[in-house]
Amino acid sequence: MTDTLQSAIDQSQHRSPLARLAGTQVFWVLAAAILACLALTVLTDSFASERNLFNVARNFAFVAIIAIGMTAVIASGGIDLSVGSSLVLAAMVVSVLMEGGHSFWLSAAAAMGAALVVGLINGMLIAYVGMPAFVVTLGMLSAARSLAMVLSNNKMIYQFGPDHDLLLWLGGGSTFGLPHPLYILIALCGVMSVVFRWTRWGQHVFAIGGNEHAATLTGIPVRRLKVSIYIFSALTAGLAGILMAGWLGSVTTNLGQSMELAVIGGANLAGGEGTALGAVVGALLIEVIRNSLILLGISTFWQGMFIGTSIIIAVAFDRIRHMKA
Amino acid sequence: MSRLKLTGLSRSFGAIQALDDVSLEVAPGEVLGLMGDNGAGKSTLVKIVAGNFRPTKGEIRIDGQLVELHKPIDARERGIEVVYQDLALCDNLSAASNVFLGREPVRRFGPLAVIDYPAMRMRAGELFAQLKTETRPRDLVRRMSGGQRQAVAIARTLLSKPRIVLMDEPTAAISVRQVAEVLNLIRRLRDQGISVVLISHRMPDVFAVCDRIAVLRRGQMVASKRAAASSPEEVTGLITGAIETA
Ligand SMILES: Nc1ncnc2c1ncn2[C@@H]1O[C@H](COP(=O)(O)OP(=O)(O)OP(=O)(O)O)[C@@H](O)[C@H]1O
């Protein structure tokens, strides 16, 4: 009796770890990314150059950081279109304050505070007023960027006061050959992998995405949780914004424009499975596609077509997979 | 003293009067069958006792104590557990996660509270064994049969030591063998002194396990009598309105 009970508890519907791995979309997205990298190495001289790889790694880190936040939103059945605007708002707050002579840490805290407020407003309108996430965050996409323009008077900022070098080092520097944003991405991915899988917050995010009604009936504080999800998403965008300001060494109000496409694409490529690693791998594939188009000399006008198509194909793949299951 | 006592309970949704001045008592260890046509207000009554809806009027007493149920957690803290009609399961989570939904056990590592999956699977496995179901704790609910899903929803109610279990049509979508299992489970709950309110459209099930039968018609309680003193014919008449009250 105890034997059969134990075996029932241990039994899982997947057969072997290998079959389990091959069943995840993350695996296939990663395979596609690696394949694309190999092809580019053969087809172009420039892809495998240290300089290009460094650029790819850094560019993808910004998208991937936000894609991790977006993963929580998508796993809960929502969407956040305002991340590009949260990003520019945070970047603007940090640079305006630093230009005004404030320290990096104070300015960064204020920038994260601004992102938090954006997420809070998104979350409150969605969770408590019951408005559709698509509409709320679309409105915020416009509103937050406009606020960034007001803040900076639409001027470019490239002087960051006493902590100028610190900001540039943080966002644009590297240690042991790896760009700093990549370290932050790795740390965030590690932490959030644990949070998604092993905490009640993570479990409840998925419960809301699976059956919001059931989550409410079982007493999960669905509304509060939703607010926290949109705040988290905005904070990842804020973090990326601060780092991007340091990387570029200058901030303009078109920073992060249409970034939400790459972010949502990255988070969705992994089939919205809601793993931090999936978001990172998805973002990687998007960046490799973008980079390959440039290196292969294909007109940048085609970029949107390729990225958009690959997102739709990935989601279609996921649908088909779920229908079979 | 009654385990559960409802007095003058009313609830309206806009112009619809879903419950109209309903009074009802359930004794400890009693199984009450709640019957009525579609839209009679059965689910609404369950949801009020479960803390999902506030009544427009009326009061609820548990073991003689007046209670205000604002949220599901209030009801749960007073030992009220529910199996919802739509089961309230998350398809994308495992059976064990669904059993523990909203009350996952955690282990603390400093500031980090980590879900204790092994304990969850162990306990869920025990409950499934007790229910004699083929359900496995790790399986995703998405891939389960109707009966297995039902077992997950029922196992959820047994997690804490409940005083009252409300079941909204637990035998509607499952096989004959599992209907018998669910009815046996209801008897086991009763033997432990737990009160059960069973909503069902299936006359044989109700007469098989219920001590008393109450009938709702268009929001009004038209009968509440001992099952032994009634008959399927009488209950059918009460449900349809062929018999006014009993
Ligand atoms: N959330 C709600 N909003 C508006 N009306 C509702 C709501 N819930 C129930 N009603 C209405 O209240 C009435 C009673 O519904 P209820 O679900 O309690 O019936 P029921 O007896 O459970 O029926 P069934 O046997 O079909 O499950 C119906 O007219 C229904 O349309």
Ligand SMILES: [Mg+2]
């Ligand atoms: Mg009902």
